Amino acid sequence: MSEHKGYPQLENGRGSLRAIQVWVNDHGTESVDLVTTQLSLRGKLKWVSPIRSNSMAEYRDVGFLERVGVSDKLTVPLGTFWPSRGPQWDGLGVTEAEEVILVEAKANLKELKSPGTKAGEQSLALIRQTLDEVKDGLGIGVQFDWTKTYYQYANRVAHLYYLRELNGIKAFLINVYFIGDQSVKGPSSVAEWQIAIRRMKKMLGLDYPNILQPYMYDLFIDVQTMKGIT
Template sequence: MNDRWSSLEDPIEAKLGGNVQWRSPLSGDDYAEYRDGEFLDIVDLGHLRSDLADFWPSRGPQWDALGVGPKGQVILVEAKAHVGEMCSPPTGASQASRRRITDNLNACAQLLGAREGHADWSRHFYQIANRLAHLRFLRERGVDAYLVLVNFLNDREMGGPSTPEAWEAAYQVAFHVLGLSKRHPLSRYIVDVYPDVATMRGQE
């Protein structure tokens, strides 16, 4: 986010129609990543703090990056270096918090038309599920928000995929388990990006 990386930023800017102003993680801010009310402050949505506190318990998603688009769009980034990161553990929230999380995940699943008999979103692919729920939270409040899934290619140290097709197959499995079709009411607000680590290292 601190150095121009065309294979990461070009697809996002093409979708949003202009340059992105990255708000985190920044070198001048010790590369901090934000969650809960703090992430709202970073993207100028502090007025939604109380709504978010009602919607989701504390220690919600920690965003790998946050940005603002040329027309004020809010950009939420979830980045992965290898497929295994998709297999996130279930929520470890307390019973009361778990109930609130489950209710909101179920509401999101219903909104997106998840088929009957789908897996429990609080237990299977929970990280993807809660990111979708937060995208829904913002858009239902009139925020022009986008979820960017950054899927790194050729990260040899992490043993990550070398092609977009490998990532696409992994997501196909995840969304099938969650009961979602490829097209759903939020899919137009999800941007898949495949920056090539090998190419970037070659530019250094």
């Protein structure tokens, strides 16, 4: 089966779309070194999305599993865990030690809050069932609704759970928060981001230790230190 070609992205965009492209492609050495150090990766990291020679394509569903080389290593098929049109990852990386890096990027506070899921009845039933399973596995109570305000963050966490806990894949989730992006009037400090992130995690019940916490990282990158961002 041929690999999914992904979803090409514009290279002259702004905000997190542009920032993650520049960070991965024009600051590859720095980004690889930073992520490798923060995650204590055992293998050499290689970014596989977004890549300039591949039209800055992003991946979702089976396509992202193929892109990181784990589609043939799954115990639980993705279709039984999540319906189609799942998370479209801002970035993906792999290492020689078969570690998988999932990247979500943000450049302004509004991006943290996402509309609740608009899935149809059948898809919504599977999503709710899955999110309840993930919350139970993380020791999070049913009073926390993951289908509302912070649904995007929640479904990224769910996919990390899918890879690590259900399929034994050595996966990590990195949330990259860009500082000082004037193109979208983004936060000017780490502290500004951290206040909003703490609020989000509290609303999701993720403000206490859980089995995924060692594999989830927040990185803060000042766009003023990045050449090629303008």
